[in-house]
Structures are given as structure tokens and as C-alpha cells.
Amino acid sequence: MISFATRSHVGNVREVNEDRLLVYEKNNYYLCAIADGMGGLAHGGMAAEIFVELAQQHLEKMVDEGVFPSKEFFRKLYENTLARLNEEEKKQNSRLGTTAALGIISPGGRLFYSWIGDSRIYLLKGGALKALTEDHSVVQELVLKGLLSPQAARQHPARHVVSQALVSGFRLDHVEFKELLLETGDLLLFCTDGLSEELTEPELAHHLLKKNKNLEELADDLLKAALSGLARDNISFILFYQGSP
Numbered sequence: 001m002i003s004f005a006t007r008s009h010v011g012n013v014r015e016v017n018e019d020r021l022l023v024y025e026k027n028n029y030y031l032c033a034i035a036d037g038m039g040g041l042a043h044g045g046m047a048a049e050i051f052v053e054l055a056q057q058h059l060e061k062m063v064d065e066g067v068f069p070s071k072e073f074f075r076k077l078y079e080n081t082l083a084r085l086n087e088e089e090k091k092q093n094s095r096l097g098t099t100a101a102l103g104i105i106s107p108g109g110r111l112f113y114s115w116i117g118d119s120r121i122y123l124l125k126g127g128a129l130k131a132l133t134e135d136h137s138v139v140q141e142l143v144l145k146g147l148l149s150p151q152a153a154r155q156h157p158a159r160h161v162v163s164q165a166l167v168s169g170f171r172l173d174h175v176e177f178k179e180l181l182l183e184t185g186d187l188l189l190f191c192t193d194g195l196s197e198e199l200t201e202p203e204l205a206h207h208l209l210k211k212n213k214n215l216e217e218l219a220d221d222l223l224k225a226a227l228s229g230l231a232r233d234n235i236s237f238i239l240f241y242q243g244s245p
Contacts, residue, residue: 097167194233
């Protein structure tokens with residue numbers, strides 16, 4: 001039995017929540033989409049809203065046409081999002097941007113996923129938490145080059161500077177696309193950096209592995225833990241549980 005839980009909170013500092021998320025089902029295809037409107041630009045919430053709205057439209061079209069999820073699906077979604085952001089930039093006379101992470105889970109339990117920026121997807125399998133995404137950020141590039149440790153990256157002053165995002169005027173050169181087969185008992189976590197900034201991967205795993213708690217209770221615990229820190233950013237996440245057929 002598939003189940004999911006979502007949470008989105010403004011955090012302890014900001015006055016406006018510019019995160020958006022969506023879980024949508026059509027013909028047993030599930031879409032999980034999360035977007036973090038970029039606070040450094042005007043109308044970040046609008047950019048995030050545009051993305052999740054288009055993600056739903058693209059899934060509906062894909063299912064209606066009987067097409068399987070592919071890299072081209074995500075490319076078209078990103079390109080159409082950028083086109084809408086460019087239109088809004090002219091209307092608002094300011095740039096708009098958002099990061100995003102999304103996955104499509106097929107009726108057979110296969111996950112097709114993509115991301116851009118520093119919104120993340122994690123997989124909890126057999127008691128171990130694994131990041132399925134790598135941030136498109138300045139500090140992550142330093143980590144990959146061996147110039148910075150993952151621990152130091154969490155404290156780096158440029159840790160919030162993304163190297164890729166859906167921003168008006170941005171040219172899309174590369175699309176991340178991966179897939180994997182989910183198994184019964186697998187738990188997916190889609191989150192904005194407001195959550196991953198507050199809780200380390202071991203801390204995330206600790207809260208997600210709590211026994212005798214349903215998904216809603218796990219979501220409550222996760223949000224409470226994140227808000228117990230500074231919570232300077234908006235905090236949003238989706239928990240998606242792949243139950244037995």
C-alpha cells in the first residue's frame with residue numbers, strides 16, 4: 001500500500017514561504033515534486049508555483065499519451081518552466097528562479113527522477129539512508145574535486161550558492177535523469193535545502209527509522225526536529241512510502 005505525507009513550514013526567520021510541493025496521482029503513476037523559490041530573487045514563490053503546476057500538467061499529458069517517463073520528459077518540463085519564467089520576468093520586470101527535485105513512480109514501482117539546484121531526494125532502504133541526488137552548488141563542486149570535505153561544506157559561507165537552477169534567462173545545458181526499482185518498504189524523502197541545512201544525514205535517518213510510528217507521525221517528528229534549530233530557511237518535504245502491491 002502506497003502512502004505519503006507532506007510538510008511545508010515558513011521556518012523561524014523568514015516571513016514568507018517560497019517553497020512549493022505536490023504529490024499527484026493519475027492512473028497509478030505518482031508524481032512527487034518539490035521546488036524552492038529562490039529568495040535572492042523577487043517572486044521566488046511564483047517561480048516554484050509555476051514549476052509544480054507545469055509538472056502536474058506534464059504528467060497528465062504523459063499518462064494520457066501512454067508515454068513512459070524519460071529524460072526528454074524532464075527536459076521539456078524544465079524548458080517549459082524556463083519559458084514561463086521568461087514571460088513572467090517581462091511582466092514583473094524582475095528575475096524569477098527556483099530549484100527543484102521531482103520523481104515519478106510507475107505502477108510497477110520504478111522511480112524516474114531528476115533535480116536541478118540543491119533540492120534533494122533521499123532513499124531509506126534497509127535501515128540505511130542514501131542521497132540519490134548531488135547538489136548543483138559551488139561547495140559540492142569543491143567536494144567532488146577533493147578540495148573540501150563534506151563536513152566543512154556544511155559550514156562553508158558559499159554553501160547556498162547554486163551552480164544550476166531554473167532561473168529566467170538561464171540556458172539549460174544538462175538534464176539530470178536517473179531511475180531505479182523501488183522495493184516494498186522503501187521510503188523516499190524529497191526535500192528543500194531548508195531541511196537538509198538543519199539536519200545531517202545521520203540525523204535524518206535517526207528520525208525516519210523511529211519504530212512504531214506511522215508516516216504522519218514521522219513527518220511531524222522530522223519537522224519538529226528541523227524547527228528546533230535556527231531554521232533560517234523555509235522547510236518543506238515529502239515522505240513517500242512504497243508499500244506492498
